[in-house]
Amino acid sequence: MSFDYNMILRYYPELLGGAWVAVWITALSLACASMIGAVVCIGKLQKHGAANRLATAYIDLFRSIPEIVLIIWVFYCLPLLFDIGIGRYSSAIIALSAYGGAYMAEIFRAGVQAVPRGQVEAANALGIPVFHIARRVVVPPAIRRMMPALVNFLTELLKATSLLALIGVSELTYVASTLGSKTFAYMEFYTAIAVLYFMIIFPLSVYARRAERRRLRRTGN
Amino acid sequence: MSETANGTNGGDPIIRCRGVVKRFDDFTALDAVSTEVRTGEVVCIVGPSGGGKSTFLRMINGLEGIDGGEIVVDGIHLPGSKKDIQRVRREVGMVFQSFNLFMHMSVRENLILAPMTARKIGRAAADERAERLLERVGIGDQIDKYPSQLSGGQQQRVAIARALAMEPKVMLFDEPTSALDPEMIKEVLDVMVELAESGMTMLCVTHEMSFAREAAGRVLFMADGQILVDAPPARFFSEAEDERQASFLSKIL
Amino acid sequence: MTRAGTMAGLANRWGFHAVLLALGALMLANLNWPLVQSFEFVFIWEYRIALLKGFGITLLLTVEAGVVGVVFGTLFAIGSQSAYSPLRWLVGAYVEVFRNTPLLVQLLWIHFALPLVTGINTTALVSGIIGIGLQAAAYYTEIMRAGIQAVPRGQVEAAHALGLPAWTRWTRVVLPPAIRTVIPALLNQNISFFKATAIVGLGLLVGDFFTAALRVSNDTFHFLEPLTFAAAVYLVLGWQAGRWTLRLERRLSRGER
Numbered sequence: 001m002s003f004d005y006n007m008i009l010r011y012y013p014e015l016l017g018g019a020w021v022a023v024w025i026t027a028l029s030l031a032c033a034s035m036i037g038a039v040v041c042i043g044k045l046q047k048h049g050a051a052n053r054l055a056t057a058y059i060d061l062f063r064s065i066p067e068i069v070l071i072i073w074v075f076y077c078l079p080l081l082f083d084i085g086i087g088r089y090s091s092a093i094i095a096l097s098a099y100g101g102a103y104m105a106e107i108f109r110a111g112v113q114a115v116p117r118g119q120v121e122a123a124n125a126l127g128i129p130v131f132h133i134a135r136r137v138v139v140p141p142a143i144r145r146m147m148p149a150l151v152n153f154l155t156e157l158l159k160a161t162s163l164l165a166l167i168g169v170s171e172l173t174y175v176a177s178t179l180g181s182k183t184f185a186y187m188e189f190y191t192a193i194a195v196l197y198f199m200i201i202f203p204l205s206v207y208a209r210r211a212e213r214r215r216l217r218r219t220g221n
Numbered sequence: 222m223s224e225t226a227n228g229t230n231g232g233d234p235i236i237r238c239r240g241v242v243k244r245f246d247d248f249t250a251l252d253a254v255s256t257e258v259r260t261g262e263v264v265c266i267v268g269p270s271g272g273g274k275s276t277f278l279r280m281i282n283g284l285e286g287i288d289g290g291e292i293v294v295d296g297i298h299l300p301g302s303k304k305d306i307q308r309v310r311r312e313v314g315m316v317f318q319s320f321n322l323f324m325h326m327s328v329r330e331n332l333i334l335a336p337m338t339a340r341k342i343g344r345a346a347a348d349e350r351a352e353r354l355l356e357r358v359g360i361g362d363q364i365d366k367y368p369s370q371l372s373g374g375q376q377q378r379v380a381i382a383r384a385l386a387m388e389p390k391v392m393l394f395d396e397p398t399s400a401l402d403p404e405m406i407k408e409v410l411d412v413m414v415e416l417a418e419s420g421m422t423m424l425c426v427t428h429e430m431s432f433a434r435e436a437a438g439r440v441l442f443m444a445d446g447q448i449l450v451d452a453p454p455a456r457f458f459s460e461a462e463d464e465r466q467a468s469f470l471s472k473i474l
Numbered sequence: 475m476t477r478a479g480t481m482a483g484l485a486n487r488w489g490f491h492a493v494l495l496a497l498g499a500l501m502l503a504n505l506n507w508p509l510v511q512s513f514e515f516v517f518i519w520e521y522r523i524a525l526l527k528g529f530g531i532t533l534l535l536t537v538e539a540g541v542v543g544v545v546f547g548t549l550f551a552i553g554s555q556s557a558y559s560p561l562r563w564l565v566g567a568y569v570e571v572f573r574n575t576p577l578l579v580q581l582l583w584i585h586f587a588l589p590l591v592t593g594i595n596t597t598a599l600v601s602g603i604i605g606i607g608l609q610a611a612a613y614y615t616e617i618m619r620a621g622i623q624a625v626p627r628g629q630v631e632a633a634h635a636l637g638l639p640a641w642t643r644w645t646r647v648v649l650p651p652a653i654r655t656v657i658p659a660l661l662n663q664n665i666s667f668f669k670a671t672a673i674v675g676l677g678l679l680v681g682d683f684f685t686a687a688l689r690v691s692n693d694t695f696h697f698l699e700p701l702t703f704a705a706a707v708y709l710v711l712g713w714q715a716g717r718w719t720l721r722l723e724r725r726l727s728r729g730e731r
Contacts, residue, residue, distance in 0.1 A: 050491060050494070051491065051494070054494065060713055060716075061709060063712075063716075064708065064709045064710075064712035064713040064716065065669075065705050065708050065709050065712070066669035066670070066672040066673070066684075066708055066712075067669070068672045068673050068676055068684070069672055069684055069701075069704060069705050069708055070705070072676070072684075072688065072701065073701050073702070073705050076691065076697040076698075076701060077697055077698045077701055077702065080506065080509060080697060080698055081505060081506055081509070081510075081698065082501075082504050082505060082506055083504075083506035083509070084504075155574070158576075159575070159576040159577070160576075161576075162576035162577075162578045162579055163576075163578060163673065165578065166578075166676050166677065173576070173578060173579055173582070176579075176582075177582065180586060186582075186586035186587045186590065187586075187587040187590045187591070190579065190582050190583040190586060190587045191583065191587065193579055194575050194579050194580070194583060197574070197575045197576055197579060198571065198574050198575050201574040201575070202570060202574040205570075205573070205574055282635055283634070284631055284634060284635060307637055307639075308637075310634065310635060310636065310637035311637035313635075314635075315632075315635035315636075317628060317631065317632065317635075319628050320628075321626075321628035321629060321631060321632035322632070323629060323632070323633075323646075323647055324629070324651065325650050325651050325654070326646075334636075334638070334642065334646060334647075335636035335637065335638055338638055338639055338642040338646075339636065339637045339638055339639060339642070380632075383636070384635075384636070387636060387637065
């Protein structure tokens with residue numbers, strides 16, 4: 001068997017288009033997941049009460065259901081349940097955001113808890129307004145603490161976009177599958193997209209690992 | 222350096238080091254070290270920390286690679302093949318500062334593992350040997366305990382027994398009492414003195430000058446990766462022949 | 475905790491509850507009530523054999539991921555500690571390739587592209603078994619490597635100093651404490667693979683539990699009941715397994731020293 005580079009040369013605009021779809025769906029989902037995650041995180045930070053229990057339930061729910069099951073469920077069931085039309089792309093983003101929200105909530109929580117308690121108390125004692133405490137005292141160490149986990153989650157989200165092929169969203173994997181069945185050049189297209197995914201995801205993993213090691217060296221926890 | 226071999230029972234050299242060099246990146250830890258240890262000799266290596274004592278000791282049983290020169294242990298040349306290093310290790314016992322007992326094994330298992338797998342002796346013989354050696358180091362009643370249930374002094378005595386279970390020709394001690402609470406140092410030193418008196422060839426990196434004075438046939442003073450002084454303990458502690466030795470002695474005595 | 479209190483201060487507690495209530499009410503009001511009233515869970519019982527068979531395949535893939543993962547992950551992790559650099563490099567490359575590409579793409583590659591190289595056509599299930607096994611080996615290698623590196627250096631040095639043969643050094647000295655420290659991580663990883671079996675199922679149509687549920691939907695034109703049931707099964711099992719793992723992790727960390 002031989003590897004037919006011409007196939008890739010001929011169809012590379014389609015492949016790059018698929019990669020672009022994967023990237024923007026990831027970006028949009030990450031943005032929505034961050035918003036959901038922030039709300040859930042605030043709920044989780046309450047020591048007790050309904051908000052805490054709801055947040056815990058949300059996190060457990062969306063971390064325990066497989067992403068693919070969630071994607072299919074949102075695609076088939078959500079429109080039926082509310083009797084509304086939801087397109088492939090919208091249901092993809094809803095599913096990934098709901099799933100991502102649970103992970104983002106935990107990432108945010110780890111970030112907030114990285115803030116040294118004494119510093120917040122000191123700022124409170126000085127009478128610094130809450131907003132400024134958040135911006136100057138809470139956020140910087142929290143971001144440092146969160147970055148590795150955040151980038152790591154970004155790689156998970158990128159990998160999860162490949163699952164959207166199964167509901168017909170024309171992202172990278174879907175494009176390769178259709179091209180493959182059209183030309184029978186499965187070898188070429190699946191190899192090409194594997195390389196593409198790797199080129200996008202690998203640098204992020206390397207960054208996440210290095211950042212985590214740096215953080216551990218500096219803080220030890 | 223052979224003028225110092227008097228005073229002990231002067232057997233054949235069992236360890237011979239010629240121009241041994243060790244480098245860590247561009248730092249030279251050992252700079253052409255040469256010496257000999259004869260069968261039955263007890264040699265203490267003393268000196269300031271960072272002087273290369275532990276590195277030297279660890280090279281003798283292949284825990285550190287050799288960057289120049291050679292070490293001959295019981296006729297086996299280092300640097301050598303993996304097999305040679307393995308043969309050396311079976312003839313040379315080692316006791317570490319931090320004991321390094323296998324924490325997930327009982328005392329008995331710690332003692333029988335190496336004889337059974339590296340020497341291929343039977344279970345019954347290994348058990349018998351383990352019990353005898355534990356009696357010898359004075360903790361025969363602790364055989365079925367786990368290391369975490371023992372005091373530091375007891376753990377170090379188990380570690381000595383574990384090394385002896387391989388019936389080594391030479392024992393290396395790498396600061397064996399440095400990690401111990403003061404009240405436990407003596408129980409370990411007593412075992413070492415008894416071992417020395419029994420005729421074991423011993424090479425000890427130590428800060429215990431009382432041990433060096435009492436048990437050693439020779440004292441080596443190492444600093445800056447070199448052996449600066451090689452003398453019997455009586456002379457070593459009475460007259461300094463090197464200015465760094467003098468400053469070391471003034472700090473430690 | 476004061477910092478929790480600070481964050482709580484950011485969102486007025488009662489305002490938060492009001493928003494939640496409003497959201498809930500909005501969802502209830504917009505529910506398709508006629509559909510909800512026509513729910514029929516009898517299909518699940520009717521298709522119980524198909525669903526159970528599917529669940530068997532899900533279990534098979536989960537167990538396979540665990541077994542293959544631990545065995546090969548341990549071997550590869552040992553290889554990653556080798557003094558022989560090409561071997562280290564090979565293990566590293568393997569782990570990176572399988573961790574940094576999506577499982578679905580690996581599965582499609584193995585099922586559709588690999589036969590063009592080998593000339594051997596694999597059934598969907600065999601492709602799935604190969605794919606999840608390869609990925610499991612990569613993930614477990616990372617876990618085992620961390621466990622091995624957590625074993626104190628002195629333990630390994632003592633093993634060397636005693637002249638223990640390499641086999642004994644690994645099996646008796648290094649691996650027992652290494653595996654002990656990573657048991658929770660291994661179990662959590664296996665829960666992830668339990669979830670990932672649904673990708674194998676749907677990606678290659680191997681007839682796992684989720685594919686079976688989807689088939690029930692397609693047969694009966696009832697989507698909500700079978701799919702929600704399937705989601706609930708994954709939820710309950712995954713959640714419960716996670717709780718057990720957490721409890722075990724706490725017990726193990728208490729048992730130390």
